[in-house]
Amino acid sequence: xxxxxxxxxxxxxxxxxxxxxxxxxxxxxxxxxxxxxxxxxxxxxxxxxxxxxxxxxxxxxxxxxxxxxxxxxxxxxxxxxxxxxxxxxxxxxxxxxxxxxxxxxxxxxxxxxxxxxxxxxxxxxxxxxxxxxxxxxxxxxxxxxxxxxxxxxxxxxxxxxxxxxxxxxxxxxxxxxxxxxxxxxxxxxxxxxxxxxxxxxxxxxxxxxxxxxxxxxxxxxxxxxxxxxxxxxxxxxxxxxxxxxxxxxxxxxxxxxxxxxxxxxxxxxxxxxxxxxxxxxxxxxxxxxxxxxxxxxxxxxxxxxxxxxxxxxxxxxxxxxxxxxxxxxxxxxxxxxxxxxxx
Ligand code: F6P
Numbered sequence: 001x002x003x004x005x006x007x008x009x010x011x012x013x014x015x016x017x018x019x020x021x022x023x024x025x026x027x028x029x030x031x032x033x034x035x036x037x038x039x040x041x042x043x044x045x046x047x048x049x050x051x052x053x054x055x056x057x058x059x060x061x062x063x064x065x066x067x068x069x070x071x072x073x074x075x076x077x078x079x080x081x082x083x084x085x086x087x088x089x090x091x092x093x094x095x096x097x098x099x100x101x102x103x104x105x106x107x108x109x110x111x112x113x114x115x116x117x118x119x120x121x122x123x124x125x126x127x128x129x130x131x132x133x134x135x136x137x138x139x140x141x142x143x144x145x146x147x148x149x150x151x152x153x154x155x156x157x158x159x160x161x162x163x164x165x166x167x168x169x170x171x172x173x174x175x176x177x178x179x180x181x182x183x184x185x186x187x188x189x190x191x192x193x194x195x196x197x198x199x200x201x202x203x204x205x206x207x208x209x210x211x212x213x214x215x216x217x218x219x220x221x222x223x224x225x226x227x228x229x230x231x232x233x234x235x236x237x238x239x240x241x242x243x244x245x246x247x248x249x250x251x252x253x254x255x256x257x258x259x260x261x262x263x264x265x266x267x268x269x270x271x272x273x274x275x276x277x278x279x280x281x282x283x284x285x286x287x288x289x290x291x292x293x294x295x296x297x298x299x300x301x302x303x304x305x306x307x308x309x310x311x312x313x314x315x316x317x318x319x320x321x322x323x324x325x326x327x328x329x330x331x332x333x334x335x336x337x338x339x340x341x342x343x
Contacts, residue, residue, distance in 0.1 A: 001026075002033045003299055004049065004089075004097040007066040008040030008073075008105030012126040012138025013280035014288035015066040018100055020057040021292025027053055030300055035092060040101070041108055042073035045081065047088045061285055064278045074241035075108055082115050089117060096299045100124050103324055104242040106307060110320040113305035120298045121307035121320050122291050126276055129173035132323025133309040137288040142169065142275040143179040149271055150184030150217055157215040163205060163258055163266040167251030169275050170221030171244075172327045174335075176275065181219040182338050188216070189338050192223035192232075193329050196254070202261045204343030209264065216264075220254055222247040248272070290315050 005022055007015045019036065026032035034052040037043035050056070050068075060067060075081030088094070096118040099109040102125035109119040123130045128139035146168045157164040166186075168176045174191020181189035188204055190196050205216050223232055233249040240246075248270060255268040280288065287310070294308040294315045306317040 001030065001095040001299065002035065002093050003296070004035045004037055004044070004092070004094050005052070005068070006037040006040055006043060006097070006099055007068050007070045007124075008099060008101035008108075009070065009124070010102070010126065010276065011065050011070050012124060012136075012276050013064045013141040013278065014137030014284040015100060015124065016060040016063045017137070017280065017285045017288035018122055018292040018295070019052070019067060020060050021289045022098060022296045023052045023054070023057050025293050026296045030296065032296070035094070036068045039069045039071040040073055040105065041075045042071045043068070044088050044097070045073065045075055045078065045084045047091060049092070061289070062279050064276075064280065072104065072240045072242060074104065076111060077241050082112065085112055085117065086115075096120060096304065098122060098295045098299065102130055106320055107324050110305065110324060113320065118299075118304040119320075120295050120304060121323070122295050123307055123309065123323065126176070127170050127173055128175040129170075129328045130323060131326040131328045132307055132318045134312065135287060135310050137284045137291060138276070138280065139175065140283040140287075141279075141281045142176050143183065144281055145275050145278070146176055146180035146219075146271055147183040149269065149274075150180060150186060150219065153217060153269060154185070154215075157217060161214040161265065163216045163218060163255070163262075163264045165218045165220060165251045165255040165258065165266060165268045167220050167222055167248070167268065167270040169271070171223040171247055174221040174224065174330050177219045177221040178330050178334055178338055182341070184217065184219070185341065186217045186219040186338075188218040188342050189335075190218065190220040190224045190254070191330055191335070192221055192225065193335070195227040196220075196224055197227045198254075198257050198261070201254075202258060205258065205262055205264065207343045218254065218258070220251050222250060224250055226253070
């Protein structure tokens with residue numbers, strides 16, 4: 001078969017491991033030709049690709065980023081977008097396309113499938129909030145990076161009697177904040193699922209200091225909102241092609257409020273894209289490899305319009321339509337466990 005593959009949306013560690021697995025199993029076991037479309041859906045619209053064979057994949061399992069590069073291009077924003085994708089399929093005699101991406105990239109995949117094209121999805125988001133699967137690759141790496149940062153911030157916070165506010169990624173769900181906060185021993189964790197009650201945060205910090213502690217760590221997800229009905233803190237108003245604004249800055253707002261209300265000296269660290277860069281953890285390399293093998297197997301089993309999915313310990317597949325549109329929130333029980341250590 002002739003199979004296309006693309007990586008769309010924000011990158012995350014493990015993308016190359018998925019590509020490697022698709023190419024390896026596709027070419028060695030099925031005799032496929034694999035076409036790697038460049039820069040997400042943009043490459044499909046513009047018919048730009050590179051042929052991927054066994055010589056393309058050595059030494060990439062541990063590399064972050066994506067050898068195919070990525071973009072947030074949305075073909076549905078173009079009046080002739082679907083026709084151009086169809087043309088690329090026809091010109092390259094594509095039998096199927098594997099799209100690796102989150103809600104946006106796979107949302108396009110679903111529309112193209114509904115338009116008659118053979119699409120298989122692989123779930124990807126550093127935020128780990130895609131419905132239809134239990135874990136996305138890249139998340140474990142981000143959690144480890146954030147946890148290491150929190151560990152480092154502990155010693156400097158302690159040396160200076162400071163509050164350190166650490167802002168991590170997480171637009172609509174606070175998975176990275178909750179996991180890294182628990183692992184790093186955070187004193188308060190704030191997530192998009194629960195409005196921030198600034199009085200309560202300050203009370204927790206004062207209570208901790210009254211117990212003789214002279215420093216604290218607050219972890220906040222970038223998508224968390226203050227309780228007073230405020231919107232998410234953003235960096236400008238510009239929207240990407242999927243209608244998303246750039247988040248970032250809640251940590252600074254929070255740090256200023258905490259210092260003003262408690263008089264504890266407070267600093268903010270915004271981890272940003274450091275969480276998405278560099279080598280994937282061993283866990284993510286294994287998970288991404290499993291997703292890649294599952295995706296090419298799905299192509300050969302004719303499981304189109306579906307997404308590879310991890311359910312418990314098992315790789316399976318679910319309809320794209322079931323996986324998209326709903327956001328997988330942090331399990332309240334997990335957050336309750338985290339909150340045992342607050343204040
Ligand atoms: O959706 C994944 C994510 O990493 C979010 O956590 C973050 O808000 C966003 O992407 C950042 O996007 P960009 O790389 O375009 O700045």
